[in-house]
Amino acid sequence: MAFELPALPYAYDALEPYYQRENLEIHHAKHHQTYTDKFNEAVSKAGLDGKSVVEILSNLESAPPESRVALTNHGGGYYNHAFFWECMAPNAGGQPQGALADDINQRFGSFDVLKDAFSTKALNHFGSGWAWLVINERGELEVTDSHDQISPVSLGHVPLLTIDVWEHAYYLKYKNARAEWIKAFWEIVNWNKVAERYSQAKG
Numbered sequence: 001m002a003f004e005l006p007a008l009p010y011a012y013d014a015l016e017p018y019y020q021r022e023n024l025e026i027h028h029a030k031h032h033q034t035y036t037d038k039f040n041e042a043v044s045k046a047g048l049d050g051k052s053v054v055e056i057l058s059n060l061e062s063a064p065p066e067s068r069v070a071l072t073n074h075g076g077g078y079y080n081h082a083f084f085w086e087c088m089a090p091n092a093g094g095q096p097q098g099a100l101a102d103d104i105n106q107r108f109g110s111f112d113v114l115k116d117a118f119s120t121k122a123l124n125h126f127g128s129g130w131a132w133l134v135i136n137e138r139g140e141l142e143v144t145d146s147h148d149q150i151s152p153v154s155l156g157h158v159p160l161l162t163i164d165v166w167e168h169a170y171y172l173k174y175k176n177a178r179a180e181w182i183k184a185f186w187e188i189v190n191w192n193k194v195a196e197r198y199s200q201a202k203g
Helices: 021-046 053-057 065-086 098-108 111-124 178-185 191-202
Strands: 129-135 141-147 158-164
Touching: 021 065, 053 065, 065 158, 098 111, 098 141, 098 191, 111 129, 111 141, 111 158, 111 178, 129 191, 158 191
Parallel strands: none
Antiparallel strands: 129 141, 129 158
């Protein structure tokens, strides 16, 4: 069964004023749709029909060598964007609670330290890509980044939170002021979803 563009869990204008309706609509309906279409083409050429996107991205070495670049780029683009949409929600922001907050405090010292580390990673990422909060291969929380559409799933990490710092993600509203986009992002972070992912990963 072909992969389909996932519906957003909110309306295109639901994240205003932090994420502009026009930017979100183009980002989802145009950019994400293109990754979806090209990922389907790559999956078919690689003979991987029936596999989930996570199965494909976490086992790229088992794909035909000539297909791996396309699967990384388009599969990562498909997965990363679907993941990103769920990182945001209207009337969200604030700080995490519960076990996730406890782990953040233990690992980073405080939420503010994590926030600064994540923001700095996103701001200083050179070129196109993503900043992530992941559970690394040692089972620890880690702030990291990835270039282009490389997904943490392909690196053995469990992603919890991400921000898209490709210019198309924010340019209509924030132009070249990536720092302003990062600042706005914290106002719409869906910590309930992040905590749900954390709980599932920790079992």
